[in-house]
Amino acid sequence: MKDEINHLIEAIYGAKIESFFAISGGSNNQTQVLNLTNGQRVFLKQNPSPPADFFLAEIRGLKLLTPAKSSLKIPKPIAVQSGDRPTFLLLEYIVSSSEDEKFAERLARSLAELHIISQEHYGLDHDNYIGRTPQKNALEKDGIIFFREQRIDFQRQLARQSGLLPVAIDNKLDLLCDDLGKFLNISGEKPALLHGDLWSENYFPDSEGKSCVFDPAVYYGLREADLAMTELFGRLPQKLYDVYQEVFPMNPGYEERKDLFNLYHLLNHLNIFGSFYLSSVQQIVNLYTD
Structure with missing residues (x-):
């Protein structure tokens, strides 16, 4: 799986994974932020034994939440593992900030x-x-x-x-x-x-x-x-x-x-x-x- 992630990153970004760090992903997935050699970051979700359509359903949900009528910021799906039962999903990494009064x-x-x-x-x-x-x-x-x-x-x-x-x-x-x-x-x-x-x-x-x-x-x-x-x-x-x-x-x-x-x-x-x-x-x- 690691080789497939590296291959996708190189194919999409023309860069390699330089480093990564784990962040909290709830009770369902392991999640990491990947730092690339071109300075970009990518969000990685992994699940060793998900239902066959688990990540595909998430992609469909994210796309449904991205209509022009809403000003919500939605992470863009980048790539999902190939095969009948994908075990990882790559998403746009969005930098968070502290909640202000607005x-x-x-x-x-x-x-x-x-x-x-x-x-x-x-x-x-x-x-x-x-x-x-x-x-x-x-x-x-x-x-x-x-x-x-x-x-x-x-x-x-x-x-x-x-x-x-x-x-x-x-x-x-x-x-x-x-x-x-x-x-x-x-x-x-x-x-x-x-x-x-x-x-x-x-x-x-x-x-x-x-x-x-x-x-x-x-x-x-x-x-x-x-x-x-x-x-x-x-x-x-x-x-x-x-x-x-x-x-x-x-x-x-x-x-x-x-x-x-x-x-x-x-x-x-x-x-x-x-x-x-x-x-x-x-x-x-x-x-x-x-």
């Missing part, structure tokens, strides 16, 4: 621009991944049915199969899924293009202050799901939510709905990391069923 406002406006992009159905024309879990995106006209079947119920089935979901919580999830229409106010909403995994490690300001997002789990869904995810593992400044509401107003009651959107991600974390996340799942389920 970052939340810029990110809010960029997200609103992204979420205005729509299509007729919820979902996507292909499945992809949320972390290392398959993310099902079967097209559906009804946003509540989509969220129930492709998000909550799919993760619940995985947790059942792994023995991670106690019967009492599973039964309450039945009640919650039956009542989703009561909790989700989607009147007037259209399927919005979402990043899909917008937690605090998947965005930063670049050297020009633009909002850079990466590691997407793209689909067309209920846009509040992206906003809610920004609150799950470390909340952004209130300015982001205020500016977003000014630019692209949400229906009343977002504060009461956001935990429901994050139930999807907590179920996914339960399936990936185990029972540590069970209490968080239970807390949200109880919130909507007790």
